[in-house]
Amino acid sequence: WADAIAQERTPVPLTTGPDDLCAMPYTSGTTGLPKGCMHTHRSVMSTLVGGVRWFGTASDAVCLSVLPFFHVTGLTGSLNGPLYVGATIVVLARWDREVAAICMQRYRVTMWQAISTMVIDFLAHPQLERFDLSSLRCVRGGGAAMPEALAARLKTLTGQDYIEGYGMSETMAATHINPTHRPKRQCLGMPVFDVDARVVDPDTLATLPPGETGEIVVHGPQVMQGYWRNPKATQEAFVTLDGQRFLRTGDLGHVDEEGYFFMTDRLKRMINASGYKVWPAEVEALMYHHPAIQEACVIGVRDARRGESVKALVVLRPGHRGQVTEQDVIDWAHSHMAAYKSPRTVEFVEALPRSGSGKVMWRELQEQQAAVDASTLPP
Template sequence: MDWPTDAAAHGPAPAPAPTTAAPADERLPAAWPPGVPREIPAPVDSLWSLLAASAARWPDKPALVFYDAPLRYAALVREAEALAGWLQQDAGVQRGDRVLLLSQNCPQLVVANYAVFRADAVVVPVNAMWTAAEVADVVADSGAAVAVVAQELLPVLRPLLDAGTLRHAVVICYADALTAQTPLAIPPFVAAPRAPLDHPALVAWPAVQAAARRPAPHRATAGDLCVLPYTSGTTGRPKGCRHTHGTVQSANVAAVAWRGLRDSEVFLGLAPIFHMLGMQNGMHLPLMIGATVVMLPRWDRDAALDLIERYGVSCWAAPPAMLLDFFSNPAVAGRRLASLHLVHGGSAPMPDALAQRMKDGWGLDYNEGYGMTETASFLHGNPRHRAKRGTLGLPGPGVRSRLIDPASGADVPPGEVGEIVTRGPQVMLGYWRRPDADRESFVERDGHRWLRTGDLAVVDADGYYVMRDRLKRMITVSGYKVWPAEVENLLYGHPAVHEACVVGVGDERSGEAVRALVVCKPGAAPAEADFLAWCRAHMAVYKAPRSVRFVDALPKSNTGKILWRELQERENRGQPG
């Protein structure tokens, strides 16, 4: 695909020619961005092919910058090919095999993603905050037998290596990517030297690169699976979303056209790459158009500010919680953000006070959108020239959304609340080996297959979607999904817990926080601090309850089910559980 190369003002990029015309009776909303097509071309090639095209066009351009150390496009491709060859020849990875990636943001993680694609295999991204038990569940479900892992996270995989479930693991040392002097403060876990490897299944990243294996010819196309991100369901059991090279590309092609992005952009890659927001906006989309990503392994507001100013960062995808912390930094002053022209995101409501502060202080509009893991991130967006604060925006190029009654499936009348159902080329094929979940999550209407989002919204007179509630039981903590049933299952592992219910409560920094309502076993009376510490030790930090109420009983239905909705409503009203 021929992306624009004009490095001048950031106007709308030339739109790709549509391949499918919109129905004759379908009118575009009045706020539709000028020059943006209603449909997008159907992808043909793999994500690897797009990276290779960018490297052929800009071999010496920095694709990534990590603590001032650049990795140029040609070097990125060379390193990915070496790892792909090793995966195929030494680890036995074949077309369609799943490969686990467990690391915080770093150049090696980007290389590993594209090496898996080059080997015609499928990436299984793992949250760096997950526990060993959580990772083991994903390994068992996906069937991954090979991993790439950062050395500080290696203990999480140790039980799987000892059991032989994982046959091979390539170990990343972040310090190997530090090839330049930098005034930035480098965290100890990044600067830590390479540790000795003490397991026969382990191999160091430099050894793989030094072997310089040549991979077999690349065969994957747009229809091949490329990534299997896991998202928990209402039962607490993780589900893998089956995304192809085509679904991932479709979301990004639509986002590029919608936001007017060009190869001259510099992206700030702070959102975790294992999360769809960071995966798309801090890796696949920038590399697809030949842009540069300035990357940090984890959130650091001072370093982020320095990098924005030093590299002229123009685009930043960030959840509201990250921006709340960033703009509370007194050093964010003057013209240090002059290069930024797009700050966007979603996953949680944007506080109006913060949005207004960004606008008044720096002239920045937070461009709110809407997407899911199941839709490869971008689905709806606010037009940049006619954004409406507090809305999900309009369905983007190639996307059709509608509101239905969640019980009957009938379309709801204009102005009434309904569940968002959607279809488009970025929607996943379905869940990995979960036909039961597919039956629950997709509906057939008018000869098309629509994804049920579980989100309740209303459409205003201009066609903008406005979120009202969640049909699914879910809590969003700093952009991460937390399913109460999963946390409750873990809470029952505490020796003092007789019954438990988890609800979400408002939190100024993270949007929402997890609260546990607990009935203790007779004679048990754990201290609140001890209970919360136990939770942090047994589950990912964003899932762990931030607070707990010990109660005498929980309300139940006639069939004995805990009335979680009633408890959630009490918390919303500020009443004790």
């Protein structure tokens, strides 16, 4: 900072406007390849200002920022929003529930934005009652639905509801948030300012009535311009309804009679691990770099803490069978890809099921795993 000041540079006149490119967070597409979401100053400002207004954040707020700033949720709600109103930001470089509790007590934190898995871990602290958390006025986030029992424990401990929201990198964070005065649990919330959100039939694009499941599509000022240098993916991501350009989220859900949206399932093949999107095709491609792996199929398994975790079904090359353990593969994967992408579980199988055309029937494996999860884990 001292070196920068010593340069004695003079700011130049502002030449960019609301519709100029501002930020380009990367996400993953259905193929597992990263795509840059082109956001303008207008789309970035719409979510950060809208979020501040929705939650009534003022300059006297003290925000505990534990989400990574490279992710749109942390960037918008835990950095840009508080800076916009001049609030205080308490930053954790890495999640640690003990340090989070200490910071809440020491700095009298009033607002905490966190994905649900962080809150679950926080509530599992064996001595949480010894910390003074009375300053908290808002606990908000998303990434995965908060289990009912834990939402109730948070309410008992802090007096606060967990305010859930929903958004994507393509929308620079939230398009839906629960009303702070009347939230519903395991709910995405309502469309925020200026957002037109609908549930449509994925094939016909006809708008469905309340209670019926379909694909969630959104139109609003925070929606990206498109994917960087990828016109084909951009074209596939948008549809025109009533003369307006809507983003296809790829998420299946329904809306109730009061206008609250709920997640039902996923249209695309995607694993939601602690709020991060993991595309199986990308993980599979990385796993094929292991010399012992002949084939791999990646599916999601239910995880009480992370929402979902990554599981790999692996067929070993004949010469490596008996020489490599499942833990060896897990350790290798952890050192060759991002921690949230690497399989937490590896199962060796003799062969993978295939369709008549020779394609691996991943959906059959996913359904078998879902049945196992349903019989062994509580709802």
